[in-house]
Amino acid sequence: MTTDTPGDGTLSEDGPDASPTSPQPEAAPFFRVAGDTAAMADWLEEALDDIEAIGQRNFAVASAQPPRSEGWGRLDAIATGFEGLDAVGILHPGSLTIIASRPQVGRTTLMSDFCRAAAIKNNLPTAVFSLEEDQTRFFTRLLSAEARVARHHIHCGVMTDEDWTRLARRMPEVVGAPLILSVPARLTMAELSERCHKLAGEHGLRLIAIDGLQAIKPHRYSDLREREVGDVARGLKTLARELDIPVVVTSHLNRSAETRYNRVPMLDDLRESGAVTYEADTIILLHREDAYEKDSPRAGEADLIVAKNRQGPTFTETIAFQGHYGRFVRMMTT
Ligand SMILES: Nc1ncnc2c1ncn2[C@@H]1O[C@H](COP(=O)(O)OP(=O)(O)OP(=O)(O)O)[C@@H](O)[C@H]1O
Numbered sequence: 001m002t003t004d005t006p007g008d009g010t011l012s013e014d015g016p017d018a019s020p021t022s023p024q025p026e027a028a029p030f031f032r033v034a035g036d037t038a039a040m041a042d043w044l045e046e047a048l049d050d051i052e053a054i055g056q057r058n059f060a061v062a063s064a065q066p067p068r069s070e071g072w073g074r075l076d077a078i079a080t081g082f083e084g085l086d087a088v089g090i091l092h093p094g095s096l097t098i099i100a101s102r103p104q105v106g107r108t109t110l111m112s113d114f115c116r117a118a119a120i121k122n123n124l125p126t127a128v129f130s131l132e133e134d135q136t137r138f139f140t141r142l143l144s145a146e147a148r149v150a151r152h153h154i155h156c157g158v159m160t161d162e163d164w165t166r167l168a169r170r171m172p173e174v175v176g177a178p179l180i181l182s183v184p185a186r187l188t189m190a191e192l193s194e195r196c197h198k199l200a201g202e203h204g205l206r207l208i209a210i211d212g213l214q215a216i217k218p219h220r221y222s223d224l225r226e227r228e229v230g231d232v233a234r235g236l237k238t239l240a241r242e243l244d245i246p247v248v249v250t251s252h253l254n255r256s257a258e259t260r261y262n263r264v265p266m267l268d269d270l271r272e273s274g275a276v277t278y279e280a281d282t283i284i285l286l287h288r289e290d291a292y293e294k295d296s297p298r299a300g301e302a303d304l305i306v307a308k309n310r311q312g313p314t315f316t317e318t319i320a321f322q323g324h325y326g327r328f329v330r331m332m333t334t
Contacts, residue, residue, distance in 0.1 A: 037182040037195070040142075041175040043135045050136040051154055078124060078207055078246060081117035083330060084317030088309060090282045091118075091207065091246040095311075096237045098213070100251040100270055101286035102258065106302065106321060106328065107250040108132065108211050110286060112141055113328050114248055115209050119179035120146060124206035127180045127199050129192065131212035135183045142179075145327035146170045152324065178203065188217040189235040200243045208239070213251040213276070230275025237279040251276065253285070263292055267307045283308040288321055302328060 077089030090097055091114070101107040112128075119126040120142075130138045144151045147170040149163040159167075180199060184191075192210070199205055210216070218228040219235065240247040253269040265285040270276050277283065285305040289296040304317045319328045 036184045037180060038135075040139065040177055040179050040181065043139050043181060044171075044175050047136045047139040051140065051157075051159075078118050079122060080114050081121065081330075082113075082304065082317060082319060082328070084315060085284075085304065085306070088306075088312040088315075090284075090306070090309065090311075091248065092281075092311065093244045093246060094241045095246045095281040096233070096240050096279060097246065097248045097282040097284065098251050098270075098276065098280045099248065099284045099286060100253050101265065102253050102255075102291070105286050105288050105291045106323070107286055109141070109145075109321075109323075109326055110284070110304075110328055111209050111211055111248055111250050112138070112145065112326070115179060115207070116142060116145060116327075118207045119177040120173055123178060125178040125180070125203045126207040126209065127182070127196060127205050129182045129184070129187065129195075129208075129210040131184070131187060131210065131215035133183075133211070135181055138181060138183070141326045142174055143167060143170065144325050146174050148325055150324045151326050186217065187215070189219050189232050192216060193235065193239050196239055196243060200245070205243065205245055208243075208245060208247045210236070210247070210249040213249045226274065230279075233276040233279040237281075257287075258292075263287070263289075264303075265305065277308065280308060281310040282306065290321075301331075 076093055077086070078091040079086050080091060099107045099110050115126050115128055118124045128138070133141075140151065140154045143149065144154060147163075147166040149159070149166050153159050153163050180203065182195065196205070196208055213232060213236075214229060216232045216235075218231040220231065222228050222231075236247050236249055251270060253265050256269045257263050257265040264287055267273070267277055267283060267285070269285075270283070283306070285307050287303045287305060288301070290299040290301075300320055300322075302319050302321045304319060306314050306316070308314065318331060320331050321328055
């Protein structure tokens, strides 16, 4: 694990609870509540079958061919595992946090890092809505990050014995984590709200994470895309306040950053931005120089640009990107 805030996972004025006797997660007490929603344990068999099938497919191909070579607002905030973010406690009850980036920079990875910190590291019931990838991809993303097994080893079916050993070692904690994953093909804001209220009532949710703000259908349709996205952002903020838990959502940025000489994103790059920028409590703009320039002297580094923070200062935290493991880590972690 890359996070180091054990205990109940919330940040108190005295800093993270470092009690060594914190209870370990028990077997997942969650059940499939709808066709596309289930606890990690319930997805396990399906995901393992998929991983095995990928391996089988590749074995068949390989047989036939030559082998391929802490401060403001910290009280009750949920730990993300990233020092700068946790120092200001961004994931506080009732807040809406937006993680925004250009494509392929790593916003889903950062969101899943937050979920791992909450559900796996700190045993806090977490609901994840993945609107951009299926359950196997999301599950293997978590497993890669936790077990430190390269994502392409899983997806290309080239798992080594060492990979299987690492997976087996981390599997119990991952499937035992109170993480409820939903992978609906289509989701309206009304459905999302209804599902979250239900899950919150049944499981005492402490975090809601959604991959794909622009994929959520609004309450009402409009000719203006900006109005629709604004309605969704307002709905997410209302949801966070009604349930009094933090909501995190990933968002696209428009192309403006790419026309700038250094490509560093800005708040105005938020697609259909006005209402989204207004509703969010915190906006994290994710930037990696090496997403544009492979030989950048900052290869492997990522900037979390906290461009809006209603409860505290704006700042930039630099972390390391380990794309092969599908995770971000603190700069000092190896
Ligand atoms: N096995 C791997 N080895 C190295 N890097 C990888 C691997 N798998 C994925 N990546 C990198 O991870 C990044 C994508 O991460 P992620 O899916 O979190 O991005 P995203 O911003 O959510 O993307 P999208 O635009 O698809 O929503 C890309 O830069 C990709 O090259």
